[in-house]
Amino acid sequence: MAIRRRDFLKSAGAIAASAGLPRFARAAEATSIYDLERFGNARILHITDTHAQLNPVYFREPSVNIGIGEMAGQPPHLVGRAFLDRFGIRPDSADAYAFTCFEFEKSAARFGKLGGFAHLKTLVDRLRGEVGDRHALLVDGGDLWQGTGLANVMQGRDMVEVANQLGIEAMTGHWEFTYGEQVLRDNLERFKGEFLAQNVFLTEEAAFNDAPAFDKASGRVFKPSMIRELGGHRVAIIGQAFPYVPIAHPKRFTPDWTFGIREEELQRHVDGLRNTDKVDAIILLSHNGMDVDLKLASRVTGIDVILGGHTHDAVPQPIAVKNAGGTTLVTNAGSNGKFLAVLDLDIAKGKVGDVRYHLLPVYSELLKPDPAMAELIGKIRAPHVNDWSEKIATPDRLLYRRGNFSGPMDQLICTALRSELDAEIALSPGFRWGVTALSGQPVTMEDVLAETAISYPETYVQEMTGSQIRDVLEDICDNLFNADPYYQQGGDMVRAGGLSYTCTPTAAIGGRISELKLDNGRTIEAHRRYKVAGWASVNAQQGAPVWDVVAKYLRSGRMMPDRLGAGVTLKGVEDNPGIAGQG
Numbered sequence: 009m010a011i012r013r014r015d016f017l018k019s020a021g022a023i024a025a026s027a028g029l030p031r032f033a034r035a036a037e038a039t040s041i042y043d044l045e046r047f048g049n050a051r052i053l054h055i056t057d058t059h060a061q062l063n064p065v066y067f068r069e070p071s072v073n074i075g076i077g078e079m080a081g082q083p084p085h086l087v088g089r090a091f092l093d094r095f096g097i098r099p100d101s102a103d104a105y106a107f108t109c110f111e112f113e114k115s116a117a118r119f120g121k122l123g124g125f126a127h128l129k130t131l132v133d134r135l136r137g138e139v140g141d142r143h144a145l146l147v148d149g150g151d152l153w154q155g156t157g158l159a160n161v162m163q164g165r166d167m168v169e170v171a172n173q174l175g176i177e178a179m180t181g182h183w184e185f186t187y188g189e190q191v192l193r194d195n196l197e198r199f200k201g202e203f204l205a206q207n208v209f210l211t212e213e214a215a216f217n218d219a220p221a222f223d224k225a226s227g228r229v230f231k232p233s234m235i236r237e238l239g240g241h242r243v244a245i246i247g248q249a250f251p252y253v254p255i256a257h258p259k260r261f262t263p264d265w266t267f268g269i270r271e272e273e274l275q276r277h278v279d280g281l282r283n284t285d286k287v288d289a290i291i292l293l294s295h296n297g298m299d300v301d302l303k304l305a306s307r308v309t310g311i312d313v314i315l316g317g318h319t320h321d322a323v324p325q326p327i328a329v330k331n332a333g334g335t336t337l338v339t340n341a342g343s344n345g346k347f348l349a350v351l352d353l354d355i356a357k358g359k360v361g362d363v364r365y366h367l368l369p370v371y372s373e374l375l376k377p378d379p380a381m382a383e384l385i386g387k388i389r390a391p392h393v394n395d396w397s398e399k400i401a402t403p404d405r406l407l408y409r410r411g412n413f414s415g416p417m418d419q420l421i422c423t424a425l426r427s428e429l430d431a432e433i434a435l436s437p438g439f440r441w442g443v444t445a446l447s448g449q450p451v452t453m454e455d456v457l458a459e460t461a462i463s464y465p466e467t468y469v470q471e472m473t474g475s476q477i478r479d480v481l482e483d484i485c486d487n488l489f490n491a492d493p494y495y496q497q498g499g500d501m502v503r504a505g506g507l508s509y510t511c512t513p514t515a516a517i518g519g520r521i522s523e524l525k526l527d528n529g530r531t532i533e534a535h536r537r538y539k540v541a542g543w544a545s546v547n548a549q550q551g552a553p554v555w556d557v558v559a560k561y562l563r564s565g566r567m568m569p570d571r572l573g574a575g576v577t578l579k580g581v582e583d584n585p586g587i588a589g590q591g
Contacts, residue, residue: 041374042131044138047364048354049239051139052291053132053146055176056317057343059155059183059441060167061458062385064121064372066444067344068408069322071109071588074513074581077491081585084298084321084340090585095324106346106369107322109588113406116446123345123370125170126377126385131348131370132174133378143239147178149317149341150250150295153195154183155441157457157555158392163187166388168198173384177201178234182250182295182318186463188261193220204247204293206232206277207270214264229265232277241288241355244281246274246311248294250318252497258464258546269296269494271308278310289353289360291315298340299493302329309333312360313351316340320410320440322347324367339365344443346370396454401562403451409442409459412488412586413501413511413576417442417459421554422505424561429469429551431541432526433477433507438484438500439544453559460543460555467543467551474532477540478521481509486517501576507532514580523577 075085086094091108098104105115106122136144152171153164164187171179178201184192196203210219210227221229233246251269253262274292281287292311294301297319305314309331322342329336341349352364409417418436425434442459445451472480480502487498501511510523524532532538543554581587 041371042134042368044135044350044352044366045364046138047352048362049143050241050243050289050353050355051135051144051238052243052315052351052353053135053144054149054293054315054339054341054349054351055128055146055345055347056149056295056315056341057151057320057441058123058125058148058345059151059343060153060159060164061123061155061344061443062125062158062166062170062389064124064127065344065346066116066121066446067123067346068112068406068410068444069107069109070411072412072586073321074412074489074584074586076489076513079299079302079493083323083325083327084319085584085586087586088588097324102371103324103369106371107324112408112444113446119371120373122372124372124377125174125345126382127372127375128345128348128370129174129378129381130375131368135348135350136175142237145177145236145238145243145245146175147245147291147293147315148176148180149293149315150180150182150184151317151343151441152176152179152184154186154463155458155461157396157454157461158389160457160461160463161392162388163191163463164195165198168195169384169388170381172198172200173381177236178204178245178247178293180204180247180249180293180295182253183462185249185253186257186261188463189264202234203230204233204245205230205249206246206274207251207268208249209266209270211264211266219264233281235281235285235287238353239355241357242286243289243291243353243355244285244287246277246281246290246292248274248292248296250295251300255497256499256546258548260548261463269300269304271304274304275308275310278308282310286358288355288358291351294318297493297496298323298338299496301338301340302327303493305329305336305338306331308336311336312353313337313363314339315349315351320344322367326363326365337363337365339367341367343441396452396457398453399450400453400456400559401451401565403445403447403449405447407445407451409444410440411500413578414503417445418503419505421459421558422503424558425467425541425543425554426505427566428557428561429467429541431469431506431539433472433538433540434505435480435540435542436503436505437544438488438498438502440499451562453555456555456558456562460553460558462544464544464546464549465553465555466545466549467541467554467557468545468549469539469541469551471537472540473534474524474536474538475534477507477532477538478524478534481521481524482518485511485513485520489513489520490517504576508575508577510577510579512579
């Protein structure tokens, strides 16, 4: 597979095209960013991690996304100006706003919201229509069915309808599994595309009990791949579901299934597609996360491109990874419907000759909403709009979530947990999904649900020793900063309210967390017991749903204290360009 530097420079064309636009005053001129030069004979459109956000959203990209070891200073671990410099994006451009946290609030006022499935439908149809249906394919990388109150109430059924209307032809999964096997299978019966997951197998007990599986002989639960003819050539799409579902979520949702990266099984499947099915190109539709995909690409041969998700990284250009068989391109296409990836392939007999890749921001102010999709969204939302439209608070600051350690939105959740459940400390999961609220923008119940809507939302209060608290922080920190990407098995760092600590990401496990203190300045004592509140436990809990706890706190009028949490002090990463203002 010939990969030339000029192709990567060309793949940044979408960025360069919009960099000079001072504002979205003239939509006809601005939409030229979506005019792509025709290339090759096959086009694959890719979305991922939309988290059920049907309408346009504000979403601030992280200001802290630290890379460790070989990944320090490498995509996707670049933020702010370091990101802009690496990819040649002007700081005052629309793409600086879409791809980074740089001057987010100022830019949000200029460029507005991104995403929205009605706007996305317009763009998908345009790009698919340019090459024709026989040359185009639309795929989704997972986390499509979860992330809003609507999706939670309907257990993803709303997103199946929307996916069918959008024309998604293949998908893999992650949060989809948290509705449980029966709901998952019921939804897939309605889905018109293919659900692909080469790395999900029956447990030995489930296989013995003759549990349902796509292939009883191998124990594969789902179809591993599909082959489509695009532009007269055979293209294989392999699905790679999130490998750590039973670790990151309650195992009760998937008791009969085992997951994992499954390198050996993947290699055998790739070899079979090449040698037996005689495909001309192989695409891995992955929900591994970008660091995992980069390692996988160095070890598994025969894959042309990995279309990645899970870590919500919006990376404008593919990363070329060499392996024993040649080169694999690794991509990651952002989140929340903000981006549509366009992979144009020049395929010949048995190989991909060349590629063009564009990661296009979905600027909702530049794209007219598709009428049929807008009507469907309105119909689906109608029964719940009144219940969730109550304005329950107005923030006096920007509320966002995404970042390695914390954000004002999660600190607000922690404050609510501590206040309403009378706890000294609150722990909140480091989820990457959840949208951004601007200062002065009223927060509704729908907004609260967009930060909290999961199928295991119960809150809890328990006593923990200082030693146990530190162990929890160490364990989760290792999931984030282990030098081996295959051991990075979760989201971002757990959010802590009422507690400060020092973190040394470059240290070994057991040595990263130190100097734990309560927000009153008192040192956390190893053997003393503390009252800790939390939610989203992998163990069954009986407390009130977290969204009710947060809403009750907000309705009290106590919005937020002046000081949100005591914070995290970082050591050993002073020059890391994964921290805004550094590098």
